[in-house]
Amino acid sequence: MNVGIVGSTGYGGVELHRLLSNHxxxxxxxLYSSTLNGVSYAEQYPHLTDLSTESVRGIQVDEMKELDVVFLAVPAGISKEMTPKLLGGKARIIDLSGDLRLKDPKEYEDWYKGEAADTSVLSEAVYGLAECNQEAIKEASLIANPGCFPTAALLALAPLIQQKLVQPGSLIIDAKTGLSGAGRKPSLSSHFSETQENLRIYKVHEHQHTPEIEQQLKLWNPEAAPVTFTTHLIPMTRGIMTTIYGELLTDQTTEELHELYRSFYSGSPxxxxxxxxxxxxxxxxxxxxFCDISIKVDPRTGKVTIVSVIDNLIKGAAGQAVQNMNLMFGLEETSGLHYYPIYP
Amino acid sequence: MNVGIVGSTGYGGVELHRLLSNHxxxxxxxLYSSTLNGVSYAEQYPHLTDLSTESVRGIQVDEMKELDVVFLAVPAGISKEMTPKLLGGKARIIDLSGDLRLKDPKEYEDWYKGEAADTSVLSEAVYGLAECNQEAIKEASLIANPGCFPTAALLALAPLIQQKLVQPGSLIIDAKTGLSGAGRKPSLSSHFSETQENLRIYKVHEHQHTPEIEQQLKLWNPEAAPVTFTTHLIPMTRGIMTTIYGELLTDQTTEELHELYRSFYSGSPxxxxxxxxxxxxxxxxxxxxFCDISIKVDPRTGKVTIVSVIDNLIKGAAGQAVQNMNLMFGLEETSGLHYYPIYP
Amino acid sequence: MNVGIVGSTGYGGVELHRLLSNHxxxxxxxLYSSTLNGVSYAEQYPHLTDLSTESVRGIQVDEMKELDVVFLAVPAGISKEMTPKLLGGKARIIDLSGDLRLKDPKEYEDWYKGEAADTSVLSEAVYGLAECNQEAIKEASLIANPGCFPTAALLALAPLIQQKLVQPGSLIIDAKTGLSGAGRKPSLSSHFSETQENLRIYKVHEHQHTPEIEQQLKLWNPEAAPVTFTTHLIPMTRGIMTTIYGELLTDQTTEELHELYRSFYSGSPxxxxxxxxxxxxxxxxxxxxFCDISIKVDPRTGKVTIVSVIDNLIKGAAGQAVQNMNLMFGLEETSGLHYYPIYP
Amino acid sequence: MNVGIVGSTGYGGVELHRLLSNHxxxxxxxLYSSTLNGVSYAEQYPHLTDLSTESVRGIQVDEMKELDVVFLAVPAGISKEMTPKLLGGKARIIDLSGDLRLKDPKEYEDWYKGEAADTSVLSEAVYGLAECNQEAIKEASLIANPGCFPTAALLALAPLIQQKLVQPGSLIIDAKTGLSGAGRKPSLSSHFSETQENLRIYKVHEHQHTPEIEQQLKLWNPEAAPVTFTTHLIPMTRGIMTTIYGELLTDQTTEELHELYRSFYSGSPxxxxxxxxxxxxxxxxxxxxFCDISIKVDPRTGKVTIVSVIDNLIKGAAGQAVQNMNLMFGLEETSGLHYYPIYP
Known part of the structure; x- marks a missing residue:
């Protein structure tokens, strides 16, 4: 299977390269880039000395269409331009950006502050939440790979929402992320001296992953209401935790919910x-x-607390993209993803 | 004014020493300790080379009673024993532990898993939330200095709760703290390799600061209900952030609540x-x-998000204790506390 | 091939487990432990949830002797007791502690402040610096796996010393390490609040890896003199860098030395x-x-600077141990060690 | 005394503001800036909310000349232009950049890769190593404030070099710094995800502080030879450590050198x-x-190891500048600098 990575010089791209090189x-x-052409990949990423002899190449649509898979690991705004040119070729496309996730163009315009992708493209895109949408993913030619926060939040919520166990409108998602989610482009908010020994909240009520979460919750339960979603920057490189709070509609115990989750994910490696x-x-x-999840009911308040963690660059980006590729090509879901956590 | 610090070799104690030495x-x-006697303070804390020539001494009740103030910077369980011996002397007492904060002994037993202090001591203790309880503090001979999380949470909530603007029972307090709050005693959960590049949630629904927060909220609004309170360990040394969510009872705007907070704290330096x-x-x-606070209403959900930050060892411990001392002795509230943030 | 890990609950042990489980x-x-018996490994290390169902077992010498390899990932002082009991069985032994590295018992006593292993054991132990001692390693039944600092320093020095290009006695090795080298046992010097945002020098002129480095240098060049070796704690978990300075005996250029190093390590993956x-x-x-190395001559001073980096838990411990196992059993040197760096 | 800070929006500038506001x-x-005009300082640095109501102003030479002191906290290349315009006014000038430190213009051109300041300016500039050059500083109208690394290295070396106790040409200075030394401008090398859990060596044999150190060593001992000086980036914000190695010319003991250092710095607070x-x-x-120093002789090698640490933004920049101001104006050397270390 031959694959291409567009946006290979970003953190999502280099993680895709690592996983795919060992797949x-x-x-x-x-390796493609929309801004570089002909540069050595190992010069961009010296940790790949002796491991990569590739050069990063400029975009070559005709060539890309003949590959088996093209991964678009590009910032929002680029894949909505590139996808229409690639569709119709041999290559199946997995887009890691936010461009193709929201079915309603108005939502995209409201939250991303830009023009949405063409509706024909949007309607073809299958939301690649791998644990919850496997049948559609297997048939898809175009995948909208979920955002990092939505992955952690939706996996934590799926059993509860599908079973309609929480009060619509009571959901609070307090999310925390490492800095690598901000990408490789330097900025003041990712400058070491401003972020180390520091904890920051950002985009309060304004994060563009909010409608992505809500869209999926509504598919699971049409009564789902807007959620409160906030994001915090943790002084670490990798990792996302979502701490989720909701009001239970019935007297479920921790044991019952724990059993529900175990059962729901029994086939999810x-x-x-x-x-x-x-x-x-x-x-x-x-x-x-991995996405690890815990759940606990608080009888004092009638609320439930759910905690989920992921590696934002893997399950929140490149890893789930490879998992989706595996599903699309009838491979073992875990092919090329058999890694143990590096600890400590 | 002559003062004593019991528990001087802990992080709260050394921060008290820094502030009081420059007051x-x-x-x-x-400097007193319940475990050490006769050791050089600068050997315990070499950053004090040339700044401190003191030795740490064992507990000496009679001597301590003759001081003006005794600070108890000890773990829970010790000050409930020591306070009765000190009361009645000249010294006013400021207790930084959790022993004297809960008025209801049953609450202490439930959350601290130990026997509560004598009710006569509890009834004498004044809760030292400096911004909100000044009149009582000025007259007090015994202060229960607030916990670090309650300080950040209660200052963030005071205007909203006193004005009864949020739905009782809807409050979620998602708290995040640096590691210094765990003290100086080594343990696996504060071991560098286990905490760096890591984010941990702990004591879910079980943190002993929960009843302390609820007790104060009920004093402000008797209808206040149990809160959901969770705590997370951030890979940094100092700092607490609380992110608080509540359902608004009326259609307040961000601007109106912002004005309420400005006005409420206009006299609080x-x-x-x-x-x-x-x-x-x-x-x-x-x-x-400092305690810095922001507030924002989300019209989509009808909820409000409040964010507060403090330095847990200062406003969350030693600094507020000195602020209380200032109030008790009729000094400027800010005496000895005129520090600018160290940035970056 | 069946293997055992003694000291499986330490950081070296868990890294061995990760590498060997995927070999x-x-x-x-x-999994063995000299202090625990019958406890679940995944409870000790929850990151292994669903990945490990093993229990940690107490020492069982007879059983261990029947394995193919026994790894001793124990603190200094234990393997000198355990090795004699295991020798003579089927199992080949790879000792990751410092007990068997120094051929001269007096050196051990001087630097480790304890009694040395039996000389018959010492004489059987082969020093497992994998790149430089392959023939002996292949035949060995007992390997003394090198220390983390000696691995980084010796690989950086081998070409230069073997070629006798530097002034004996001019060598300075300034070493820096992450905290995981200190192991999992909590202590004040590995307490987060004492180490984060901090840089510490320790064991100045007294580190027990000094004689290990000197012993090997003397094997390469009998005129080698004592080296100056200092170690620093860096606020990170993994990684060692050695910055090495030496006075050149001749007018070598950077280009010439670079070519020497390329050539020397051309067969070392x-x-x-x-x-x-x-x-x-x-x-x-x-x-x-990996061990990555750079070299540069400073014509102003006639000195050379060499820089080497390793992951202390892998090339400096578990990884090199597995590499030695591969060599001992005639496997590809890189079997089970094909990992790309995790970046960022 | 009225003062001005040019380059107030950098880290050196904001630290000067903190120290001077409390002096x-x-x-x-x-507050002046060569790039901004009319912006609120507290918007640039929100930690100064309520503490600063100032605006940052554009350069105003005439006004600046009437101040008592002007601090130039600007990057190399700017103060050599600005200083000639300011000289001759009432204001004394303290330049924190590297522009005026090297007396030999050729050295500047070689190491800074730019044109040197006018020789008349260079000859007027007094090197502000406060502990070692007090008489000249007191009379100076223009101070070249030392670089961060030279401050730490020279204070560690002064007694040894002035007493001619080490072999000229044997000196190795292995320096380590936190990231704040790189300033506030974002770049890949100060990007959080590239620096956290990482240790980097940079500018090997090429750091522009090398000639600054050598110039001063030669003033102390004309036989001083070129030094080997390397710099490493530590994943922390503040702090410099220099580890210095030299060959002793005589059989000094640790005790003798320790006494020499104690005595040399007995008047240096x-x-x-x-x-x-x-x-x-x-x-x-x-x-x-503070600059803290330790010294130890290694009888095995005949070499000495000296360790010094500073806060790079204070003793390595703003603090020493204020110390120089105190000396120039006949104030207590410690005025406005009575801070205890923040620990932990």
Whole structure:
């Protein structure tokens, strides 16, 4: 299987390169960039000395269409331009940006402050939440790979929402992320001296992943209401935790909900439901495609607290993209993703 | 004014020593420990080389009673034993532990898993939330200095709760803290390799600061209901952020609530209400007694998000204790606390 | 191939477990501990939830002797007791502690402040510096796996010393390490609040890896003199850098030395000599068995600066141990060690 | 005393603002910038909310000349242009950049790769190494404030070099710094995800502080030879450590050298010589103007190891500048600099 990575010089791209270079069914892995052409990849990323001899190439649509898969690991705004040119070729497309996730163009315009992709493209895109949408993913020619926060939040919420166990409108998603989610482009908000020994909240009520979460919740339960979603920058490189609060509609116990989650994810090799009373930390999924989840009911308040953690660059981006590729090509879901967490 | 610090070798104690040594109205500052006797303080804390020539001494009740103030910077369980012996002397007592904060002994037993202090002691203790309880503090001979999380949470909530603007029972307090709150005693959960590049949630629904927050909320609004309170360990040394969510009872705008907060804290030199649209980060109060607060209404959900940050060792412990001392002795509230944040 | 890990609950042990569990030629991997018996490994290390169902077992010498390899990932002082009991069985032994590295018992006593292993054991132990001692390693039944600092320093020095290009007695090795080298046992010097945002020098002129480095240098060049070796704690978890300074005996240029190093390590898959003018950082080998090296001559001073980096838990411990196992059993040197650095 | 800060929006500038705003003898503190004009300082640095109401102003030479002191906290290349315009006014000038430190214009051109300042300006500039050059500083109208690394290295070396106790040509200075030394301008090398959990060496044999160190060593001992000087980036914000190695010319003991250092710095309130066997770490001077030093002789090698630490933004920049101002105006050397380290 031959694949291409557009946006290969970003953090999502280099993580895709790592996973795909070690994937048992991937042959050529061609590196593209919309801004660089002809530069050595190992010069951009010296940790790849002796491991990569590739050069990063400019966009070549005709060539890309002949590959088996093209991954678009580009910022929002680019894939909506590029996807229409690639569709119709041999290559199936997995888009890691936010451009193709929202079915309603108005939502995109409101939250991304730009023009949405063409509706024909949007309607073809299948939302690649791998654990919850496998049948559609297997048939898809175009995948909208979920955002990092939505992945962590939706996996944590799926059993509860599908079973309609929480009060619509009571959901609070307090999300925390490492800095790598901000990408490789330097800025004041990712400058070491401004972020180390610091904790920052950002985009309060304004994060563009909000409608992505809400869209999926509504598909699971049409009564789902707007959620409160806030994001915090943690002084670490990788890792996302979402702490989610909701009001229970019935008197479920921790044990019952724990059993529900165990059962719901019994066939999902990348979701680990932790034993009652044990809570995951981000380092425990570092370097892997796992999403670890804990759940606890508070009888004092009638509320439930759910905790989920992922490695934002893997399960929140490149890893889930590879998982989707595996599903699309009838491979084992875990092919090329058998990594243990690096600990400590 | 001569003062004593019990528990001087902990992080709260050394921060008290720093503030009191540079306080314009403090003369002698005597260092006590319940476990060490006769050791050089600068050997325990080499950053004090040439700054401290004191030795740490064992507990000496008679001597301590003759001081002006005794600070108890000890773990829970010790000050409930020591306070009765000190009461009745000249010294006024400021207790930084959790022993004397809960008026209801049953609450203490439930959350601290130990026997509560004598009710006569509890009834004498004044809760030292400096911005909100000044009249009582000025007259007090015994102060229960608030916990670090309650300080950040209660200052963020006071205007809203006193004005009864949020739905009782809807409050979610998602708290994040640096590691210094865990003290100086080594443990696996504060071991560098286990905490760096990591984010951990702990004591879910079980943190002993929960009843302390609820007790004060009920004093402000008797209808206040149990709150959901969770705590997270951030890979940094100092700093607490609380992100608080509540359902508004009326159609308040961000502008109206912002004005309420500005007005409520107009006489409070250590509370800084941030401009609308700007959110504080923990580093912006590092090394100071400030509590910075932002507030924002989300019209989509009818909920409000409040963010507060403090330096947990200062406003959350030693700084507020000195502020209380200032109030008790009729000094300027800011005496000895005129520090700018260390940034970056 | 069936293997055992003694000391499986330490950081070296858990890293061995990760590498061996994913090694294509390893079957059973049995976990031993000299202090625990019967506890679940995944409870000790929750990141292994669903990945490990093993229990940690007490020492069982007879059983261990029947394995193919026993790894001793124990603190200094234990393997000198355990090795004699295991020798003579089927199992070949790879000792990761410092007990068997120094051939001269007096050196051990001077630097480790304890009694040395039996000389018959010492004489059987082969020093497992994999790149430089392959013939002996292949035949060995007992390997003394090198220390983390000696690995980084010796690989950086081998070409220069073997070629006798530097002034004996001029060598300065300024070493820097992350905290994981200190192990999992909590202590004040590895307490987060004492180490984060901090840089510490320790064991000045007293580090027990000094004689290990000198012993090997003397084997390469009998005129080698005592070296100056200092170690610093860097606020990060993994990674070692050694910055080495020496006075050149002749007018070598950077280009000539660079070519010497390229040539010397041309058959070594885990040593990467960086292009002239590019210097490795520790993150660029994170999670791998690589040792990256740069070299530069300073014509102003007649001195050479060599920089080497490793992941201390892999090339400096578990990875090199597996590399030695591969060599001992005639496997590809890189079997089970094909990892790309995790970046960022 | 009225002062001005040019380059007030950089990290050196904001630290000067903090120190000068709390200095007992400073009245107005006017903020200038060569790139901004009319912007609120507290918007640039929100940690100054309520503490600063100033606006940053464009350069106003005539006004600046009437101040008592002008601090130039600007990048190299700017103060050599600005200083000639300011000289001759009432204001004394303290330049924190590298422009005026090297007396030999050719050295500047070689190491800074730009044109040197006018020789008349260079000859007027007094090198502001406060502990070692007090008489000249007191009379100076123009101070070249030392670089951060030279401050740490020269204070560590002064007694040894002045006493001619080390072999000229044997000196190795292995320096380590936090990231704040790189300033506030974002770049890949100060991007959080590239620097956290990472250790980097940079500018090997090429750092522009090399000739500054050598120039001063030659003034102390004309036989001083070129030094080997390397710099490393530590994943922390503040702090510099220099580890210095030299070959002793005579059989000095640790005790003798320790006594020499104690005696040499007995009148220097900001230099703390640590007890024999105790070594300073950077956190122990965090937030202060201290330089802490330890020294140890290694009888095995005949070499000496000296360790010094400073807070790079204070003793390495703003603090020493204020110390120089105090000396120039006949104030107590410690005025406005009585800070205890913030620990932990």
């Amino acid at each position: 048992p069914f991937v042959g050529d892995c061609i 990348f979701v680990r439901i932790r034993p009652i009373g044990q809570y995951p930390c981000t380092k425990e999924v570092f370097g892997t495609n | 314009p109205f403090v003369g002698d500052c005597i 250590f509370v800084r209400i941030r401009p609308i649209g700007q959110y504080p980060c923990t580093k912006e109060v590092f090394g100071t007694n | 294509p030629f390893v079957g059973d991997c049995i 885990f040593v990467r000599i960086r292009p002239i003018g590019q210097y490795p950082c520790t993150k660029e080998v994170f999670g791998t068995n | 007992p003898f400073v009245g107005d503190c006017i 900001f230099v703390r010589i640590r007890p024999i066997g105790q070594y300073p770490c950077t956190k122990e001077v965090f937030g202060t103007n």
